[in-house]
Amino acid sequence: MRFLSCDWGTSSFRLRIVNLEDATIENEYVNDSGIQSVYNSYLESDGNVNRVHFYFDFLSNEIKKMADSLQVNLEEMLIVCSGMASSSIGIKELPYAGLPMDVMGTSMGLEYFPISKEFNHSLLLLSGVQSADNVMRGEETQLIGVVRQLKDFSGKGIFILPGTHSKHIWVNDNQITGFKTYMTGEVFHLMANKSILSKSVMYDSADNVKYKEVFAEGIKEGANNALLSVLFKTRTNDLFDRYSKEENFHYLSGLLIGNELTNLVEEKNTEIYLCSEGKLHPNYVLGMEILGINPKVLPMQWVKQAVIQGQIQVLNQHINNDKNIFLGSF
Template sequence: MAYFLSCDWGTSSFRLRLVKAESAEIVAVRKSDKGIATTFNQLAENILNNPEARLLFYLRIIKEAVSEIEKEVNILLDEVPLVISGMASSSIGMAELPYRSLPFSIDGQDIETALFKASVRFTHPVLLISGVRSEVDVMRGEETQLIGLATESTAARGEGLYIFPGTHSKHIEVKDRQVTYFKTYMTGEFFELLSKQSILKAGVEPAGDDLENLGCLESFKEGVLHGRSHNLLHAAFRARTNALFDKLTRKENHQYLSGLLIGTELKDIRTSDASHVYVCSDASLRWRYETALDVLGLKEKVHVFPDGWADKAVVRGQLKIYKQFTHTT
């Protein structure tokens, strides 16, 4: 196998990559906002309840992206295997798969998967990866990132607390190379709701990477400290009075609210018995979490992966799971 196609299909985003199988080098990428939620909402009633038609509907979207990559790299990709992780295996995805229950091994050998053989209508064999559940929590996609991160990176020792920031941030505990516990924090979704749909929206104004501005940076840090020590429901209203009393500019207030929610999320780490903490995210969140961990006095035991490692972890995790699957079948 010279190449494989890596698809990371989340609730709000779609990513397809052409990857060299031997080195896990990403050759080409296609990204869009055609996430699983948007795609599911486009399903007609007669397709929704027809498993075969529903699967093909989703695969046609992938096929369009594959065709674009073929034109870019000038390589015919028929029969190249496709590995999919994320929300594609959920109740709103192409085919719902059962969750794997805790614990599970970080070498990828016991993750739930399903194989769909290549056909005339879709010429790639498809390995669909499911998610993981505890008694009170679920995740789809982060387990694949974790497998790629913990088993392929020399920085990660396989033990500790792994943090994957995002719309629904995940904190995953690994002991004896097994995932034993994890928590979901709705940090990104709460920020979106508060800053765009609540009474606070009039007092905040996003401005990209404005943490480079000293006032914005200090406001973010203040928010982090308040998130650690204050009641969130009360502290969130400060973003209202900050604006009313002209204590902060709208841009600074935006950063205060961001810091408040991230600080609320990260305060749980103080009670964790993990000797090492690993943070892996895209560039837009990496600096925020690194700064917040420094403010909370936790930076010494934290390793923050560089930009680009979030994508690498997905690809390496998918490749690891695919090799485990083909080895046992």
């Protein structure tokens, strides 16, 4: 039994052929056709075009490209779609689930689209979650997938999901009870590329002791001071020749990550789970170590599999409850 996993973000698009039984990824197809660019194309199209049909046409074309490149038959295969696809600029805007929301996926908002003449695939669209003052779409699916892989989870913890908009998610009694969004990645991009600080930083992919020392200094400064009062030090570091532009790049990164993580220092009685991968992983591990935070650092492979595991968890819940609507979808 296989399905197509679609992880559709604001600026990225990912399709995977997934084995439902063991969550193995058989093939993957990725590009930068995120929801925002597809929505912009929709706005530029004929105003009489049905929005759902427009997105389904896009999906049909991408699936055909994937099938042709891999020489596989993907006709009529069920798609499970999470991320920004259920947002106001996605396939169809779905209401957010409210808090508390269980981490087994039973209370997640979703909508099922059966195969039609216009679209030769059935599609299960997953929605997001909202609190009184915050929203997320996609991270809740990741969280469900992470918890699914934890063998001895007590039902309580704080889960840290770094990214452009980092999420800190509180779980109690196997329910998401609250979450915060930190615009760490986006602010870093703006400061490093669009602000006056951009003249004082330069990316260098090298990994050396000096960069780690400077990053650590940034972590401490960001954690112990109001962020707006220390950001400009990135500029003066350069003006006073304290750090090179390359070193300053890591200092700025440390400032922002340190400021984000300082909120966890007082969480002494709750298990903290770091769910990170890629380039951000060593920075968050080191940042937490510097601040005396002792998380359970989850294997990066678990984090890479989180969306798929979350989609499978939700799908299994609803196959069990509504098996008749999924007949023939695999």
